[in-house]
Amino acid sequence: MTAHPDFLKYVDKHADKFVQRLADAVQIKSISGDAAYREETIAMGHWLEKQLKGLGVTTALKDLGQQTLQGQRLDLPPAILGKLGDDPKKRTVLIYGHYDVQPALQSDGWATDPFTLVEKDEKLYGRGSTDDKGPIMGWLNVLEAHQAQRLELPVNLRFCFEGMEETGSEGLEAFIEKEAAAGEWFNGVDCVCISDNYWLNTRTPALTYGLRGIAYFAINVSGPGQDLHSGLFGRMVHEPMTDLIKLMSKLVDHDGQILIPGIESMVAPPTESEIELYTKMDYSIADVAEAAGASIALSDHKETVIMGRMRYPSLSLHGIQGAFSEPGGKTVIPSKVAGKFSIRLVPPQTPENVVPLVTAYIESEFAKMNSKNKMNVEHSHGGKPWVADINHWNFEAARRAIEAVWNKSPDYTREGGSIPVTLTFAETLGVNVLLLPMGRSDDGAHSTNEKLDLSNFIEGTKVLGTYLYEVAQLAREG
Amino acid sequence: MTAHPDFLKYVDKHADKFVQRLADAVQIKSISGDAAYREETIAMGHWLEKQLKGLGVTTALKDLGQQTLQGQRLDLPPAILGKLGDDPKKRTVLIYGHYDVQPALQSDGWATDPFTLVEKDEKLYGRGSTDDKGPIMGWLNVLEAHQAQRLELPVNLRFCFEGMEETGSEGLEAFIEKEAAAGEWFNGVDCVCISDNYWLNTRTPALTYGLRGIAYFAINVSGPGQDLHSGLFGRMVHEPMTDLIKLMSKLVDHDGQILIPGIESMVAPPTESEIELYTKMDYSIADVAEAAGASIALSDHKETVIMGRMRYPSLSLHGIQGAFSEPGGKTVIPSKVAGKFSIRLVPPQTPENVVPLVTAYIESEFAKMNSKNKMNVEHSHGGKPWVADINHWNFEAARRAIEAVWNKSPDYTREGGSIPVTLTFAETLGVNVLLLPMGRSDDGAHSTNEKLDLSNFIEGTKVLGTYLYEVAQLAREG
Numbered sequence: 043m044t045a046h047p048d049f050l051k052y053v054d055k056h057a058d059k060f061v062q063r064l065a066d067a068v069q070i071k072s073i074s075g076d077a078a079y080r081e082e083t084i085a086m087g088h089w090l091e092k093q094l095k096g097l098g099v100t101t102a103l104k105d106l107g108q109q110t111l112q113g114q115r116l117d118l119p120p121a122i123l124g125k126l127g128d129d130p131k132k133r134t135v136l137i138y139g140h141y142d143v144q145p146a147l148q149s150d151g152w153a154t155d156p157f158t159l160v161e162k163d164e165k166l167y168g169r170g171s172t173d174d175k176g177p178i179m180g181w182l183n184v185l186e187a188h189q190a191q192r193l194e195l196p197v198n199l200r201f202c203f204e205g206m207e208e209t210g211s212e213g214l215e216a217f218i219e220k221e222a223a224a225g226e227w228f229n230g231v232d233c234v235c236i237s238d239n240y241w242l243n244t245r246t247p248a249l250t251y252g253l254r255g256i257a258y259f260a261i262n263v264s265g266p267g268q269d270l271h272s273g274l275f276g277r278m279v280h281e282p283m284t285d286l287i288k289l290m291s292k293l294v295d296h297d298g299q300i301l302i303p304g305i306e307s308m309v310a311p312p313t314e315s316e317i318e319l320y321t322k323m324d325y326s327i328a329d330v331a332e333a334a335g336a337s338i339a340l341s342d343h344k345e346t347v348i349m350g351r352m353r354y355p356s357l358s359l360h361g362i363q364g365a366f367s368e369p370g371g372k373t374v375i376p377s378k379v380a381g382k383f384s385i386r387l388v389p390p391q392t393p394e395n396v397v398p399l400v401t402a403y404i405e406s407e408f409a410k411m412n413s414k415n416k417m418n419v420e421h422s423h424g425g426k427p428w429v430a431d432i433n434h435w436n437f438e439a440a441r442r443a444i445e446a447v448w449n450k451s452p453d454y455t456r457e458g459g460s461i462p463v464t465l466t467f468a469e470t471l472g473v474n475v476l477l478l479p480m481g482r483s484d485d486g487a488h489s490t491n492e493k494l495d496l497s498n499f500i501e502g503t504k505v506l507g508t509y510l511y512e513v514a515q516l517a518r519e520g
Numbered sequence: 521m522t523a524h525p526d527f528l529k530y531v532d533k534h535a536d537k538f539v540q541r542l543a544d545a546v547q548i549k550s551i552s553g554d555a556a557y558r559e560e561t562i563a564m565g566h567w568l569e570k571q572l573k574g575l576g577v578t579t580a581l582k583d584l585g586q587q588t589l590q591g592q593r594l595d596l597p598p599a600i601l602g603k604l605g606d607d608p609k610k611r612t613v614l615i616y617g618h619y620d621v622q623p624a625l626q627s628d629g630w631a632t633d634p635f636t637l638v639e640k641d642e643k644l645y646g647r648g649s650t651d652d653k654g655p656i657m658g659w660l661n662v663l664e665a666h667q668a669q670r671l672e673l674p675v676n677l678r679f680c681f682e683g684m685e686e687t688g689s690e691g692l693e694a695f696i697e698k699e700a701a702a703g704e705w706f707n708g709v710d711c712v713c714i715s716d717n718y719w720l721n722t723r724t725p726a727l728t729y730g731l732r733g734i735a736y737f738a739i740n741v742s743g744p745g746q747d748l749h750s751g752l753f754g755r756m757v758h759e760p761m762t763d764l765i766k767l768m769s770k771l772v773d774h775d776g777q778i779l780i781p782g783i784e785s786m787v788a789p790p791t792e793s794e795i796e797l798y799t800k801m802d803y804s805i806a807d808v809a810e811a812a813g814a815s816i817a818l819s820d821h822k823e824t825v826i827m828g829r830m831r832y833p834s835l836s837l838h839g840i841q842g843a844f845s846e847p848g849g850k851t852v853i854p855s856k857v858a859g860k861f862s863i864r865l866v867p868p869q870t871p872e873n874v875v876p877l878v879t880a881y882i883e884s885e886f887a888k889m890n891s892k893n894k895m896n897v898e899h900s901h902g903g904k905p906w907v908a909d910i911n912h913w914n915f916e917a918a919r920r921a922i923e924a925v926w927n928k929s930p931d932y933t934r935e936g937g938s939i940p941v942t943l944t945f946a947e948t949l950g951v952n953v954l955l956l957p958m959g960r961s962d963d964g965a966h967s968t969n970e971k972l973d974l975s976n977f978i979e980g981t982k983v984l985g986t987y988l989y990e991v992a993q994l995a996r997e998g
């Protein structure tokens with residue numbers, strides 16, 4: 043059962059309207075990580091609920107409580123739940139997305155205002171265009187195409203949209219657990235589909251079956267009672283920056299190997315069939331260069347580089363808080379600095395088994411320095427890695443949908459990043475979770491000039507709809 | 521020849537009047553670094569010239585040209601030149617000071633209005649009280665005590681007061697070179713006296729005979745075309761932060777030793793008589809702890825710690841530009857980072873002989889990493905160190921003056937920071953330069969609640985005057 047032809051035709055015909063809806067969504071500055079935009083983030087939730095209602099979905103706004111952000115006590119943006127169809131003969135698909143976005147200022151280097159969707163060269167530029175407002179609008183497009191033409195949806199749908207994904211999905215895990223109970227919103231869900239990641243490249247659609255976890259750390263070093271002048275105090279006192287930089291330099295080698303004892307050895311070497319998946323992948327060293335904007339791949343071997351992202355842990359040094367970070371030259375000895383880094387985790391690594399190794403190693407390296415400064419290792423947040431079965435009907439339906447719309451077989455990928463909600467759904471509902479990306483590798487989520495290709499938005503909408511038809515078809519095939 | 525007793529008596533009798541003059545000077549907000557206060561800075565120059573004239577000094581306002589500050593084209597504050605006495609039988613002493621000050625807002629944490637001199641517990645609080653209006657007023661006090669009592673000054677005096685010291689003494693070096701020529705203002709000067717630094721502690725007067733130079737660097741590392749997401753790119757690409765942190769970790773050891781080959785070995789070990797100077801110094805590890813606000817001295821040996829500041833080079837890591845530096849946890853791979861550090865230099869080090877060593881070392885360390893990122897070492901600014909001969913009559917006169925007024929032998933100190941004009945006078949005029957501090961170590965120049973102890977102002981005035989008498993006396997002694 044391929045998709046209903048009227049659905050596909052409607053999508054092509056109404057592309058402009060769909061783009062306008064995305065523009066309306068991008069315009070709402072739903073920056074969850076900035077207290078100043080909390081009201082607008084909540085407003086985005088309300089806007090989205092209204093859209094769903096207008097498309098025939100039964101909705102509910104769910105209060106997730108409060109948080110303290112930038113010294114303010116704030117309401118969390120609500121979770122938006124939706125329900126459409128309750129036919130016991132149909133499979134029930136749960137759709138997840140997030141309506142909040144990363145911060146963006148034009149002065150960061152955007153060519154255009156980040157919160158005004160701009161179409162240029164068949165690309166839609168704007169904060170949230172690809173992460174994750176584009177995919178959410180894709181689902182609304184599917185609903186509209188069916189509602190407008192009075193087409194029956196082939197499955198029952200449940201929706202779960204949150205507004206805190208970019209800052210840790212606060213409150214969501216407990217909420218999902220609650221809604222998974224008998225009689226609640228997620229009861230009876232057969233599978234989950236999440237569109238919140240990207241193709242491996244700019245050419246071939248992907249299906250994603252793995253995610254790395256993460257453990258985020260700060261190394262806090264403090265000493266002087268206040269910032270000191272390097273002329274007066276240089277070579278008299280233990281400088282926190284000297285200690286911190288030394289510690290940070292001992293974490294990862296320049297070839298990407300993690301130097302913390304016990305981390306690398308946890309990971310099993312790849313099997314031959316696994317290596318074959320990587321060899322088959324539509325991917326080249328030139329793709330890394332293109333995506334990164336420079337020829338800086340860690341190796342010339344495609345498999346090594348792609349496995350570095352997908353099946354090995356990585357450690358990135360993000361920066362230092364409390365040190366001089368402006369242009370120019372200030373001769374300060376900062377009194378209190380925090381070095382930020384994170385480790386991307388792969389099975390069987392978890393924050394629980396990795397954090398103690400990291401903490402013990404840094405503490406022992408610091409002890410060797412005989413510094414009179416104070417040091418502590420802070421683990422701020424983390425999430426487990428996840429791997430799914432690609433032979434499940436949920437993945438099979440998506441594969442068929444992609445082949446029908448794009449006329450191409452997908453790459454089966456594992457993501458280097460984490461989407462913690464994936465694991466929560468998998469563990470809480472006990473069903474297969476599919477990651478079905480809409481955007482391409484060069485979309486620049488979280489970066490300046492974020493975009494979604496127009497074709498990814500429109501053909502991507504067709505994939506989402508077709509996927510639902512294939513889920514229904516596979517149920518019939520048994 | 522000690523000072524004329526009437527001079528000393530006059531100073532004691534007119535302390536209130538002298539404090540009032542300092543209050544008048546503090547009230548003028550001569551903040552050279554802020555375009556909004558440029559007129560007031562220039563007004564301060566005019567006020568000072570008028571004071572000098574009133575005290576019998578022949579003066580000239582010297583135009584130093586223009587600068588661009590905060591987007592505005594501004595006249596530089598004038599240099600104030602003065603001349604008093606031209607007796608070929610007398611020595612000619614050149615006095616330097618600066619009439620500009622650092623910015624100050626009460627909201628920065630001042631207990632009282634920074635531009636209203638407030639006397640409390642025998643301390644005079646106000647911006648510029650110790651840096652550097654107090655010392656300049658000290659000289660005016662000396663002149664007044666002589667003029668009012670028709671006492672003859674024992675030396676010829678020349679004055680050079682500038683209004684741009686706090687923002688780099690723009691235009692001053694060329695100006696001093698010009699005025700050093702035959703027939704110009706500084707022609708015939710026998711020695712220079714500068715009061716623009718501080719005692720080593722709060723107890724013992726000091727004479728300062730050395731200053732460290734500085735070489736300021738940025739290590740620029742770039743790779744990706746834009747910031748990358750660590751989930752997507754971690755362990756795929758060479759990360760600029762990994763390279764930079766590794767390079768920065770190779771510059772200085774946690775005990776303060778500079779690891780760049782050739783830097784430490786340039787410096788001769790201390791002679792026994794030099795070590796004795798440090799042993800005699802009124803200084804303890806507790807003083808470091810008090811000044812730094814924590815017990816973080818690099819050693820428990822007083823001599824080691826104080827030599828670290830005074831006679832050895834130091835390397836401080838100031839921070840990183842372009843990396844994540846905010847609170848919270850951002851999982852970014854910064855595309856372009858600049859690690860800032862500076863080296864305080866001691867003879868025979870100069871920016872000229874140190875910069876090539878630093879650059880070559882970092883380049884060779886970077887080459888070992890086989891990184892595909894781009895790296896360059898940038899030397900942004902620098903200044904040579906300076907050391908004077910403490911056996912010169914100029915220092916001897918100051919020592920005698922201190923002993924006469926304070927009944928204590930001075931500490932002979934070298935400063936860890938730089939006062940570039942010192943070197944300019946020494947090299948341009950080819951005469952001995954003396955740094956004769958008026959204030960104490962806890963005065964808080966450049967900080968909130970800057971103060972000058974009343975006793976330092978009044979006894980300090982006596983020291984300045986007595987010093988002139990001792991210069992004359994030593995000339996007679998041959």
Ligand SMILES: [Zn+2]
Pocket residue numbers: 140173174207238
């Ligand atoms: Zn997202």
Ligand SMILES: [Zn+2]
Pocket residue numbers: 144173208487488
């Ligand atoms: Zn995101």
Ligand SMILES: [Zn+2]
Pocket residue numbers: 618651652685716
């Ligand atoms: Zn000064």
Ligand SMILES: [Zn+2]
Pocket residue numbers: 622651686965966
């Ligand atoms: Zn100053």
